Amino acid sequence: MISVEDALAQVLALAPPAQAEQVSIDQALGRALAEPAVSRLTQPPFDASAMDGYALRMADMEQSLTVIGEAAAGSPWDGQAAPLTAVRIFTGAPVPAGYDGVVMQEHVDRDGDRIRVTARSSGTNIRKAGDDFHAGDSFAPARRLTPPDIALLAAMNIPTISVARRPRVAILAGGDELVVPGSQPGPGQIVSSNDLAMAALVREAGADPVILPIARDTEESLCTGFAAASGADLLVTIGGASVGDHDLVGKVAADLGLQRAFYKIAMRPGKPLMAGRLGGMPMIGLPGNPVSAIVCGILFVQPLIAAMQGLRPSHTLLKARLAVDLPPEGDRQHYLRATLAENEDLPLITPFPSQDSARLSLMAQADALLIRPANDPSRHAGDIVSFIPLGG
Ligand SMILES: Nc1nc2c(c(=O)[nH]1)N[C@H]1C(S)=C(S)[C@@H](COP(=O)(O)OP(=O)(O)OC[C@H]3O[C@@H](n4cnc5c(N)ncnc54)[C@H](O)[C@@H]3O)O[C@H]1N2
Numbered sequence: 001m002i003s004v005e006d007a008l009a010q011v012l013a014l015a016p017p018a019q020a021e022q023v024s025i026d027q028a029l030g031r032a033l034a035e036p037a038v039s040r041l042t043q044p045p046f047d048a049s050a051m052d053g054y055a056l057r058m059a060d061m062e063q064s065l066t067v068i069g070e071a072a073a074g075s076p077w078d079g080q081a082a083p084l085t086a087v088r089i090f091t092g093a094p095v096p097a098g099y100d101g102v103v104m105q106e107h108v109d110r111d112g113d114r115i116r117v118t119a120r121s122s123g124t125n126i127r128k129a130g131d132d133f134h135a136g137d138s139f140a141p142a143r144r145l146t147p148p149d150i151a152l153l154a155a156m157n158i159p160t161i162s163v164a165r166r167p168r169v170a171i172l173a174g175g176d177e178l179v180v181p182g183s184q185p186g187p188g189q190i191v192s193s194n195d196l197a198m199a200a201l202v203r204e205a206g207a208d209p210v211i212l213p214i215a216r217d218t219e220e221s222l223c224t225g226f227a228a229a230s231g232a233d234l235l236v237t238i239g240g241a242s243v244g245d246h247d248l249v250g251k252v253a254a255d256l257g258l259q260r261a262f263y264k265i266a267m268r269p270g271k272p273l274m275a276g277r278l279g280g281m282p283m284i285g286l287p288g289n290p291v292s293a294i295v296c297g298i299l300f301v302q303p304l305i306a307a308m309q310g311l312r313p314s315h316t317l318l319k320a321r322l323a324v325d326l327p328p329e330g331d332r333q334h335y336l337r338a339t340l341a342e343n344e345d346l347p348l349i350t351p352f353p354s355q356d357s358a359r360l361s362l363m364a365q366a367d368a369l370l371i372r373p374a375n376d377p378s379r380h381a382g383d384i385v386s387f388i389p390l391g392g
Protein backbone atom coordinates (compact mmCIF):
# COMPACT_ATOMS: atom_id res chain seq x y z
CA MET A 1 0.00 0.00 0.00
CA ILE A 2 1.32 3.43 -0.89
CA SER A 3 0.37 6.68 0.84
CA VAL A 4 -2.42 8.94 -0.41
CA GLU A 5 0.18 11.61 -1.15
CA ASP A 6 2.31 9.26 -3.29
CA ALA A 7 -0.76 7.92 -5.05
CA LEU A 8 -1.95 11.41 -5.92
CA ALA A 9 1.48 12.35 -7.28
CA GLN A 10 1.46 9.23 -9.46
CA VAL A 11 -2.09 9.90 -10.67
CA LEU A 12 -1.22 13.48 -11.59
CA ALA A 13 1.86 12.27 -13.45
CA LEU A 14 -0.51 10.42 -15.79
CA ALA A 15 -2.01 13.70 -17.07
CA PRO A 16 -1.22 14.36 -20.72
CA PRO A 17 -0.56 18.00 -21.67
CA ALA A 18 -3.73 20.08 -22.14
CA GLN A 19 -4.86 20.68 -25.72
CA ALA A 20 -6.01 24.19 -26.59
CA GLU A 21 -9.10 25.30 -28.47
CA GLN A 22 -10.67 28.70 -29.15
CA VAL A 23 -14.00 29.57 -27.59
CA SER A 24 -16.11 32.67 -27.48
CA ILE A 25 -16.15 34.20 -24.00
CA ASP A 26 -19.88 33.61 -23.64
CA GLN A 27 -19.02 29.90 -23.69
CA ALA A 28 -16.00 30.23 -21.39
CA LEU A 29 -17.52 29.78 -17.94
CA GLY A 30 -15.71 27.02 -16.08
CA ARG A 31 -13.02 26.64 -18.73
CA ALA A 32 -9.28 26.80 -18.04
CA LEU A 33 -7.28 29.38 -19.98
CA ALA A 34 -4.67 27.66 -22.13
CA GLU A 35 -2.64 30.85 -22.48
CA PRO A 36 -2.78 34.26 -20.80
CA ALA A 37 -5.40 36.65 -22.18
CA VAL A 38 -3.92 40.07 -23.01
CA SER A 39 -6.03 43.18 -22.59
CA ARG A 40 -6.67 45.09 -25.78
CA LEU A 41 -7.47 48.34 -24.01
CA THR A 42 -7.16 50.43 -20.90
CA GLN A 43 -9.96 50.72 -18.36
CA PRO A 44 -11.24 53.27 -17.67
CA PRO A 45 -10.06 54.60 -21.03
CA PHE A 46 -10.31 58.19 -19.67
CA ASP A 47 -10.64 59.89 -16.28
CA ALA A 48 -14.29 59.13 -15.52
CA SER A 49 -16.78 60.58 -13.08
CA ALA A 50 -17.82 58.20 -10.29
CA MET A 51 -20.92 60.28 -9.42
CA ASP A 52 -23.80 62.23 -10.85
CA GLY A 53 -22.92 65.84 -9.99
CA TYR A 54 -20.61 68.64 -11.09
CA ALA A 55 -17.02 68.61 -12.31
CA LEU A 56 -15.02 71.52 -10.94
CA ARG A 57 -11.57 72.67 -9.92
CA MET A 58 -11.01 71.58 -6.31
CA ALA A 59 -9.42 75.01 -5.68
CA ASP A 60 -12.80 76.62 -6.52
CA MET A 61 -14.74 74.48 -4.05
CA GLU A 62 -15.71 77.35 -1.69
CA GLN A 63 -16.82 79.71 -4.50
CA SER A 64 -20.03 80.29 -6.42
CA LEU A 65 -19.52 78.65 -9.82
CA THR A 66 -21.09 78.99 -13.27
CA VAL A 67 -22.25 75.81 -15.01
CA ILE A 68 -20.91 76.02 -18.56
CA GLY A 69 -21.64 72.56 -20.03
CA GLU A 70 -22.82 69.02 -19.59
CA ALA A 71 -21.04 65.66 -19.92
CA ALA A 72 -22.82 62.30 -19.89
CA ALA A 73 -21.59 58.72 -20.32
CA GLY A 74 -21.12 58.36 -24.07
CA SER A 75 -21.44 62.15 -24.64
CA PRO A 76 -18.25 63.92 -23.57
CA TRP A 77 -18.17 67.72 -23.18
CA ASP A 78 -15.44 69.10 -25.38
CA GLY A 79 -15.44 72.70 -24.15
CA GLN A 80 -12.65 74.52 -22.33
CA ALA A 81 -12.47 74.47 -18.51
CA ALA A 82 -11.99 77.86 -16.82
CA PRO A 83 -11.63 79.10 -13.23
CA LEU A 84 -14.91 79.51 -11.28
CA THR A 85 -16.81 77.23 -13.67
CA ALA A 86 -18.30 73.79 -13.36
CA VAL A 87 -19.69 71.20 -15.77
CA ARG A 88 -22.83 69.19 -15.08
CA ILE A 89 -21.61 65.59 -15.20
CA PHE A 90 -23.07 62.11 -14.91
CA THR A 91 -21.59 58.84 -13.71
CA GLY A 92 -19.29 57.29 -16.30
CA ALA A 93 -18.76 60.51 -18.29
CA PRO A 94 -15.23 61.64 -19.12
CA VAL A 95 -14.14 64.39 -16.72
CA PRO A 96 -13.27 67.38 -18.94
CA ALA A 97 -9.58 68.34 -18.91
CA GLY A 98 -8.89 71.16 -16.48
CA TYR A 99 -11.26 69.91 -13.76
CA ASP A 100 -9.82 67.82 -10.93
CA GLY A 101 -12.85 66.94 -8.84
CA VAL A 102 -16.51 65.94 -9.00
CA VAL A 103 -19.02 66.90 -6.30
CA MET A 104 -22.13 64.74 -6.06
CA GLN A 105 -25.33 66.59 -6.79
CA GLU A 106 -26.72 66.01 -3.28
CA HIS A 107 -23.89 68.24 -2.03
CA VAL A 108 -24.68 71.14 -4.36
CA ASP A 109 -27.29 73.95 -4.36
CA ARG A 110 -28.15 75.02 -7.88
CA ASP A 111 -29.90 78.23 -8.90
CA GLY A 112 -30.15 78.65 -12.68
CA ASP A 113 -26.63 78.22 -14.01
CA ARG A 114 -25.04 79.02 -10.64
CA ILE A 115 -24.02 76.37 -8.10
CA ARG A 116 -22.54 76.38 -4.62
CA VAL A 117 -21.03 73.32 -2.91
CA THR A 118 -22.71 72.67 0.45
CA ALA A 119 -20.68 69.71 1.69
CA ARG A 120 -17.23 68.40 0.85
CA SER A 121 -16.86 64.81 -0.30
CA SER A 122 -13.82 62.86 0.68
CA GLY A 123 -11.72 62.26 -2.42
CA THR A 124 -12.21 63.52 -5.95
CA ASN A 125 -14.93 61.13 -7.19
CA ILE A 126 -12.82 60.62 -10.31
CA ARG A 127 -11.77 57.19 -11.57
CA LYS A 128 -8.38 57.75 -13.18
CA ALA A 129 -7.67 56.30 -16.62
CA GLY A 130 -6.14 52.83 -16.21
CA ASP A 131 -7.27 52.48 -12.57
CA ASP A 132 -8.66 49.03 -13.36
CA PHE A 133 -6.25 47.67 -16.00
CA HIS A 134 -4.07 48.73 -18.92
CA ALA A 135 -3.78 47.62 -22.53
CA GLY A 136 -1.21 44.82 -22.60
CA ASP A 137 -1.95 43.62 -19.06
CA SER A 138 -2.15 39.87 -19.07
CA PHE A 139 -4.74 37.82 -17.23
CA ALA A 140 -4.04 34.20 -16.36
CA PRO A 141 -5.98 32.90 -13.36
CA ALA A 142 -4.73 29.45 -12.38
CA ARG A 143 -8.27 28.14 -11.98
CA ARG A 144 -11.43 27.70 -14.00
CA LEU A 145 -13.01 30.90 -15.27
CA THR A 146 -15.69 32.45 -13.07
CA PRO A 147 -18.48 34.91 -13.97
CA PRO A 148 -16.32 37.91 -12.89
CA ASP A 149 -13.50 36.55 -15.09
CA ILE A 150 -15.87 36.54 -18.08
CA ALA A 151 -16.78 40.15 -17.30
CA LEU A 152 -13.12 41.11 -17.10
CA LEU A 153 -12.33 39.43 -20.43
CA ALA A 154 -15.26 41.25 -22.04
CA ALA A 155 -14.11 44.58 -20.58
CA MET A 156 -10.61 43.87 -21.92
CA ASN A 157 -12.28 43.56 -25.34
CA ILE A 158 -11.21 39.93 -25.78
CA PRO A 159 -14.10 38.20 -27.56
CA THR A 160 -12.48 34.77 -27.98
CA ILE A 161 -9.93 33.00 -25.82
CA SER A 162 -7.75 29.93 -25.94
CA VAL A 163 -8.88 27.35 -23.38
CA ALA A 164 -7.98 23.77 -22.56
CA ARG A 165 -10.19 21.31 -24.38
CA ARG A 166 -12.61 19.59 -22.00
CA PRO A 167 -11.27 16.07 -21.41
CA ARG A 168 -13.64 13.26 -22.45
CA VAL A 169 -13.90 10.78 -19.61
CA ALA A 170 -15.24 7.29 -20.21
CA ILE A 171 -16.92 5.78 -17.13
CA LEU A 172 -17.23 2.02 -16.92
CA ALA A 173 -19.17 0.53 -14.01
CA GLY A 174 -19.17 -3.22 -13.67
CA GLY A 175 -21.05 -5.85 -11.71
CA ASP A 176 -23.59 -8.62 -12.37
CA GLU A 177 -25.82 -7.14 -9.66
CA LEU A 178 -26.25 -3.74 -11.32
CA VAL A 179 -29.27 -2.41 -13.17
CA VAL A 180 -29.81 1.10 -14.49
CA PRO A 181 -31.91 3.62 -12.54
CA GLY A 182 -35.61 3.35 -13.37
CA SER A 183 -35.56 -0.41 -13.97
CA GLN A 184 -36.89 -3.00 -11.54
CA PRO A 185 -34.04 -4.77 -9.67
CA GLY A 186 -34.45 -8.55 -9.63
CA PRO A 187 -33.32 -10.84 -6.79
CA GLY A 188 -29.83 -9.89 -5.62
CA GLN A 189 -29.72 -6.83 -7.85
CA ILE A 190 -29.22 -3.15 -6.97
CA VAL A 191 -29.43 0.06 -8.92
CA SER A 192 -26.14 1.37 -10.27
CA SER A 193 -25.34 4.76 -8.73
CA ASN A 194 -21.56 4.99 -8.96
CA ASP A 195 -21.44 5.72 -12.67
CA LEU A 196 -23.92 8.58 -12.24
CA ALA A 197 -21.97 9.93 -9.27
CA MET A 198 -18.75 9.77 -11.25
CA ALA A 199 -20.29 11.49 -14.27
CA ALA A 200 -21.42 14.31 -11.97
CA LEU A 201 -17.95 14.62 -10.39
CA VAL A 202 -16.36 14.59 -13.85
CA ARG A 203 -18.71 17.32 -15.08
CA GLU A 204 -18.11 19.35 -11.92
CA ALA A 205 -14.38 19.19 -12.64
CA GLY A 206 -14.84 20.60 -16.15
CA ALA A 207 -14.76 17.44 -18.27
CA ASP A 208 -17.34 15.64 -20.41
CA PRO A 209 -18.39 12.23 -19.07
CA VAL A 210 -19.43 9.34 -21.28
CA ILE A 211 -21.19 6.61 -19.28
CA LEU A 212 -20.55 3.26 -20.96
CA PRO A 213 -22.97 0.33 -20.72
CA ILE A 214 -22.58 -1.54 -17.41
CA ALA A 215 -20.08 -4.37 -17.76
CA ARG A 216 -20.85 -7.84 -16.43
CA ASP A 217 -18.43 -9.77 -14.24
CA THR A 218 -16.80 -11.58 -17.14
CA GLU A 219 -13.52 -10.90 -18.84
CA GLU A 220 -15.29 -10.70 -22.16
CA SER A 221 -17.80 -8.08 -21.02
CA LEU A 222 -15.06 -6.01 -19.40
CA CYS A 223 -12.95 -6.24 -22.59
CA THR A 224 -15.93 -4.91 -24.54
CA GLY A 225 -16.24 -2.06 -22.05
CA PHE A 226 -12.54 -1.20 -22.27
CA ALA A 227 -12.76 -1.24 -26.07
CA ALA A 228 -15.71 1.16 -25.94
CA ALA A 229 -13.52 3.59 -24.00
CA SER A 230 -11.02 3.94 -26.82
CA GLY A 231 -10.73 7.53 -27.98
CA ALA A 232 -11.47 8.91 -24.51
CA ASP A 233 -8.90 11.05 -22.71
CA LEU A 234 -9.36 9.17 -19.44
CA LEU A 235 -11.00 5.90 -18.42
CA VAL A 236 -12.51 5.53 -14.96
CA THR A 237 -13.67 2.06 -14.02
CA ILE A 238 -15.76 1.45 -10.92
CA GLY A 239 -16.02 -1.81 -9.01
CA GLY A 240 -14.32 -5.13 -9.46
CA ALA A 241 -11.14 -3.70 -7.98
CA SER A 242 -10.84 -5.95 -4.93
CA VAL A 243 -9.55 -9.48 -4.53
CA GLY A 244 -12.75 -11.51 -4.94
CA ASP A 245 -13.24 -14.12 -7.66
CA HIS A 246 -15.45 -11.69 -9.58
CA ASP A 247 -13.12 -8.69 -9.28
CA LEU A 248 -11.63 -8.80 -12.74
CA VAL A 249 -10.80 -5.21 -13.60
CA GLY A 250 -7.13 -5.48 -12.63
CA LYS A 251 -6.65 -8.72 -14.58
CA VAL A 252 -8.42 -7.52 -17.72
CA ALA A 253 -6.59 -4.20 -17.67
CA ALA A 254 -3.26 -6.01 -17.25
CA ASP A 255 -4.09 -8.36 -20.14
CA LEU A 256 -4.87 -5.33 -22.28
CA GLY A 257 -1.45 -3.86 -21.46
CA LEU A 258 -2.08 -1.55 -18.50
CA GLN A 259 1.17 -0.01 -17.33
CA ARG A 260 0.14 0.04 -13.71
CA ALA A 261 1.37 2.90 -11.56
CA PHE A 262 0.04 1.41 -8.32
CA TYR A 263 -2.63 -0.82 -6.79
CA LYS A 264 -3.88 -0.38 -3.22
CA ILE A 265 -3.38 2.68 -1.14
CA ALA A 266 -3.28 3.39 2.58
CA MET A 267 -6.61 5.12 2.55
CA ARG A 268 -10.02 4.55 4.06
CA PRO A 269 -12.34 4.32 2.21
CA GLY A 270 -10.70 3.48 -1.11
CA LYS A 271 -8.02 0.90 -0.40
CA PRO A 272 -8.28 -1.08 -3.67
CA LEU A 273 -7.64 1.95 -5.91
CA MET A 274 -5.52 1.36 -9.01
CA ALA A 275 -4.13 3.69 -11.66
CA GLY A 276 -1.98 3.47 -14.73
CA ARG A 277 -1.74 4.10 -18.44
CA LEU A 278 -3.49 1.98 -21.03
CA GLY A 279 -2.24 2.52 -24.57
CA GLY A 280 -1.47 6.16 -23.80
CA MET A 281 -4.77 6.80 -22.02
CA PRO A 282 -4.71 7.32 -18.25
CA MET A 283 -6.92 4.91 -16.33
CA ILE A 284 -8.14 5.01 -12.75
CA GLY A 285 -9.79 1.92 -11.30
CA LEU A 286 -12.06 2.88 -8.41
CA PRO A 287 -13.44 0.57 -5.74
CA GLY A 288 -17.10 -0.30 -6.06
CA ASN A 289 -18.40 0.66 -2.64
CA PRO A 290 -20.37 3.81 -3.38
CA VAL A 291 -18.78 6.04 -0.76
CA SER A 292 -15.30 4.76 -1.61
CA ALA A 293 -15.88 5.54 -5.27
CA ILE A 294 -17.07 9.07 -4.53
CA VAL A 295 -14.27 9.84 -2.06
CA CYS A 296 -11.68 8.54 -4.55
CA GLY A 297 -13.42 10.56 -7.27
CA ILE A 298 -12.98 13.71 -5.20
CA LEU A 299 -9.42 12.94 -4.14
CA PHE A 300 -7.99 11.55 -7.39
CA VAL A 301 -10.28 11.83 -10.43
CA GLN A 302 -11.13 15.50 -10.03
CA PRO A 303 -7.51 16.57 -9.45
CA LEU A 304 -6.42 14.52 -12.50
CA ILE A 305 -9.05 16.28 -14.62
CA ALA A 306 -7.76 19.63 -13.34
CA ALA A 307 -4.20 18.65 -14.27
CA MET A 308 -5.40 17.56 -17.73
CA GLN A 309 -6.64 21.13 -18.21
CA GLY A 310 -3.29 22.57 -17.13
CA LEU A 311 -4.59 23.62 -13.71
CA ARG A 312 -2.91 23.19 -10.39
CA PRO A 313 -4.98 20.56 -8.66
CA SER A 314 -5.47 21.35 -5.01
CA HIS A 315 -8.13 20.68 -2.47
CA THR A 316 -9.23 23.31 -0.07
CA LEU A 317 -8.02 22.16 3.33
CA LEU A 318 -9.68 23.89 6.26
CA LYS A 319 -9.48 23.60 10.04
CA ALA A 320 -12.25 22.70 12.47
CA ARG A 321 -12.65 21.75 16.13
CA LEU A 322 -13.68 18.22 16.93
CA ALA A 323 -17.07 17.95 18.63
CA VAL A 324 -16.39 14.45 19.96
CA ASP A 325 -13.56 12.20 21.14
CA LEU A 326 -12.16 9.83 18.50
CA PRO A 327 -10.25 6.56 18.98
CA PRO A 328 -6.78 5.99 17.48
CA GLU A 329 -6.63 5.42 13.72
CA GLY A 330 -5.40 2.34 11.91
CA ASP A 331 -2.72 2.21 9.24
CA ARG A 332 -4.75 3.97 6.53
CA GLN A 333 -5.41 7.71 6.18
CA HIS A 334 -9.08 8.07 7.01
CA TYR A 335 -11.54 10.41 5.32
CA LEU A 336 -14.55 10.51 7.65
CA ARG A 337 -17.90 11.80 6.50
CA ALA A 338 -18.84 14.59 8.89
CA THR A 339 -21.17 17.50 9.51
CA LEU A 340 -20.12 21.06 10.31
CA ALA A 341 -21.75 23.51 12.70
CA GLU A 342 -21.00 27.15 13.39
CA ASN A 343 -18.86 27.78 16.43
CA GLU A 344 -17.05 30.67 18.10
CA ASP A 345 -13.73 30.48 16.27
CA LEU A 346 -13.43 27.43 14.04
CA PRO A 347 -16.42 25.38 12.84
CA LEU A 348 -17.34 22.36 14.94
CA ILE A 349 -16.99 19.04 13.11
CA THR A 350 -18.85 15.85 13.99
CA PRO A 351 -18.14 12.62 12.11
CA PHE A 352 -21.07 10.27 11.61
CA PRO A 353 -20.96 7.36 14.06
CA SER A 354 -21.17 4.99 11.07
CA GLN A 355 -18.44 5.30 8.46
CA ASP A 356 -19.67 2.36 6.38
CA SER A 357 -18.48 2.90 2.81
CA ALA A 358 -21.80 1.66 1.44
CA ARG A 359 -23.96 4.33 3.12
CA LEU A 360 -24.71 6.85 0.41
CA SER A 361 -27.33 8.61 2.54
CA LEU A 362 -24.62 9.68 5.01
CA MET A 363 -22.27 10.68 2.19
CA ALA A 364 -25.03 12.87 0.75
CA GLN A 365 -25.63 14.51 4.15
CA ALA A 366 -21.94 15.14 4.82
CA ASP A 367 -20.62 18.70 4.79
CA ALA A 368 -17.00 17.63 5.02
CA LEU A 369 -14.42 14.88 4.82
CA LEU A 370 -12.55 14.96 8.13
CA ILE A 371 -8.95 13.86 7.51
CA ARG A 372 -7.18 11.68 10.01
CA PRO A 373 -3.63 10.64 9.13
CA ALA A 374 -2.66 6.97 9.30
CA ASN A 375 -1.84 5.92 12.88
CA ASP A 376 -3.25 9.17 14.30
CA PRO A 377 -3.46 8.79 18.11
CA SER A 378 -6.74 9.34 20.02
CA ARG A 379 -8.22 12.78 19.54
CA HIS A 380 -10.38 14.70 21.96
CA ALA A 381 -13.30 17.08 21.67
CA GLY A 382 -11.88 20.56 21.06
CA ASP A 383 -8.79 19.33 19.17
CA ILE A 384 -8.13 21.07 15.85
CA VAL A 385 -8.38 18.83 12.76
CA SER A 386 -8.27 19.31 8.98
CA PHE A 387 -11.14 18.76 6.61
CA ILE A 388 -12.09 19.05 2.95
CA PRO A 389 -15.38 20.93 2.51
CA LEU A 390 -18.00 19.20 0.36
CA GLY A 391 -20.61 20.71 -1.93
CA GLY A 392 -21.83 24.31 -2.06
N1 LIG B 1 -11.25 -10.02 1.13
C1 LIG B 1 -11.35 -8.74 0.94
N2 LIG B 1 -12.54 -8.22 0.56
C2 LIG B 1 -12.65 -6.90 0.38
C3 LIG B 1 -11.54 -6.05 0.59
C4 LIG B 1 -10.32 -6.61 0.96
O1 LIG B 1 -9.30 -5.92 1.16
N3 LIG B 1 -10.27 -7.95 1.09
N4 LIG B 1 -11.72 -4.72 0.44
C5 LIG B 1 -13.05 -4.19 0.63
C6 LIG B 1 -13.06 -2.82 0.23
S1 LIG B 1 -12.24 -1.76 1.22
C7 LIG B 1 -13.75 -2.38 -0.85
S2 LIG B 1 -13.85 -0.71 -1.17
C8 LIG B 1 -14.46 -3.27 -1.74
C9 LIG B 1 -14.14 -2.89 -3.17
O2 LIG B 1 -14.56 -3.89 -3.96
P1 LIG B 1 -14.66 -3.81 -5.53
O3 LIG B 1 -13.97 -2.62 -6.06
O4 LIG B 1 -14.22 -5.10 -6.05
O5 LIG B 1 -16.19 -3.54 -5.74
P2 LIG B 1 -17.37 -4.57 -5.97
O6 LIG B 1 -17.07 -5.83 -5.27
O7 LIG B 1 -17.62 -4.59 -7.40
O8 LIG B 1 -18.52 -3.78 -5.22
C10 LIG B 1 -18.46 -3.47 -3.88
C11 LIG B 1 -19.84 -3.03 -3.41
O9 LIG B 1 -20.23 -1.87 -4.14
C12 LIG B 1 -21.42 -2.10 -4.86
N5 LIG B 1 -21.32 -1.47 -6.20
C13 LIG B 1 -20.42 -1.78 -7.13
N6 LIG B 1 -20.62 -1.02 -8.23
C14 LIG B 1 -21.66 -0.24 -7.97
C15 LIG B 1 -22.37 0.75 -8.71
N7 LIG B 1 -22.00 1.07 -9.97
N8 LIG B 1 -23.39 1.40 -8.11
C16 LIG B 1 -23.76 1.07 -6.85
N9 LIG B 1 -23.12 0.15 -6.10
C17 LIG B 1 -22.12 -0.51 -6.65
C18 LIG B 1 -21.50 -3.60 -5.01
O10 LIG B 1 -22.81 -4.04 -5.22
C19 LIG B 1 -20.91 -4.06 -3.71
O11 LIG B 1 -21.86 -4.01 -2.68
O12 LIG B 1 -14.10 -4.59 -1.50
C20 LIG B 1 -14.12 -4.98 -0.11
N10 LIG B 1 -13.87 -6.37 -0.03
Ligand code: MOO
Nearest residue numbers: 269270271292357
Ligand atom coordinates in the same frame (compact mmCIF):
# COMPACT_ATOMS: atom_id res chain seq x y z
O1 MOO C 1 -11.82 1.14 0.89
MO1 MOO C 1 -13.17 0.30 1.08
O2 MOO C 1 -13.24 1.60 0.13
O3 MOO C 1 -12.73 0.74 2.77
O4 MOO C 1 -14.80 0.44 1.59
